[in-house]
Amino acid sequence: MLLRKKRSYLLLAFLLFVAYAVYRLEPYVTIQMNDDQLSATMKSARLDAEIGYQEGTTRRLRYLQIGQDTSKPLLVFIHGAPSSSAWWLSMMRDSSLRSEANLLAIDRPGYGGSGLGMPMTSVQEQAENVAAVIRSRRHPNQKIVVHGSSYGGTVSARLAMDFPNLVDGLLLQSASMAPTEEYTFWITHPTSHWALSWLLPSGINTANHEKLAHEAELHDMANEWHNIDANTVILHGTDDWLIYPRNAYYACDRIINAPTLVHHMVKGKQHDLLYTAPKLLKHYLHFLLAEA
Incomplete structure (x- = not known):
């Protein structure tokens, strides 16, 4: 009888763990939309958005764009990990941003429609591919403002380093920029092995591989920061436990x-400023667009 009770408790604990894991992972799965799902999401938000693809240097990337007004600057959104261009829906719904700029959200390599589940661990290579998309969507002499979040901030910084003529304004939000100054979940290492990686959703698998290569990639960027010559805002939560606040001071x-150069530490806020401080993000985007 006692052994049966122990087995029941173990089974219950396992089922609770599985339910919790599904609950936590579900948002990262649903955000990896195919074209039809993304189109339906835009229509439900009453947004007239173009979904397209552009061949980069080594990967075909999907983009989502609102607006083709040649008189406006281009505001580019680069998401973190694991995520996709759909993560920027709240920004794209903002009428004040749409009135000031054309909006372009790009699926980074390994996410969404840009080879979901096929990681590209080189930040430099990611920046090259993102640059190809921006060039294809840019009108002659159009000013470019880039908003990169979390790992997307890392790629955005590399973009501004390697292609300074392509970036006029830069918002680095909760960005990973300093080697070793970020939290790595213990489960990241074992689940990145081929024997277990197949169990994970494709977006999580991409994020795992990026995470384990991140320190070396940030070291590779260490001597390139002086190349950034765009108006820059660094925005970071003081209580960010995932990408530590020291990243902001480092950059x-x-x-x-x-x-x-504006350096703003947001008191009491953690990693996800898109949801906890949206007005502040939009304030700095309007500032960078005005400067551009």
Whole structure:
């Protein structure tokens, strides 16, 4: 009888763990939309958006664009991990941003419609592919403002380093920029092995591989920060437990050639400022668009 009770408790604990895991992973699965799902999401939000593809240097990337007004700057959104262009829906719904700029959200390699589940661990290579999309969507002499979040901030910083003529304004939000200054879940290492990686959703698998390569990639960027010459805003929560606040100070010390550099630590906020401080994000985007 006692053994049967123990087995029942173990089974219950296992089922609770599975239910919790499904609950936590579900948003990262549903955000990896195919074209039809993304189109339906845009229509339900009453947004007239173009969904398209562009061949990059080594990967075909999917993009989502609203607006083709040649008189406006182009505001580019680059998401974190694991995520996709659909993560920027709240920004794309904002009428004040749409009135000031054309909006372009890009699926980074390994996410959404850009080879879901096929990670590209080189930040430099990701920046090259993103640059190809921006060039294809840019009108002659159009100003470019880039908003990168979390790992998307890493790619955005590399984009501004390697293609300074392509970036006029840069918002680095909760961005990973300093080697070793981020939290890595213990389960990331074992689940990145081929024997277990197949159990994970494709977006999580991509994020795992990026995470384990991140330190080396950030070291590779360490001597390139002086190349950033765009107006830059660094925005970070003081209580960010995932990408530590020291990342913001690290980048602030190294971006020495930006005409304007704003460093704002958001008191009491954690990693996801898109949901906890949206007005502040939009404030700085309007600032960078005005400067551009």
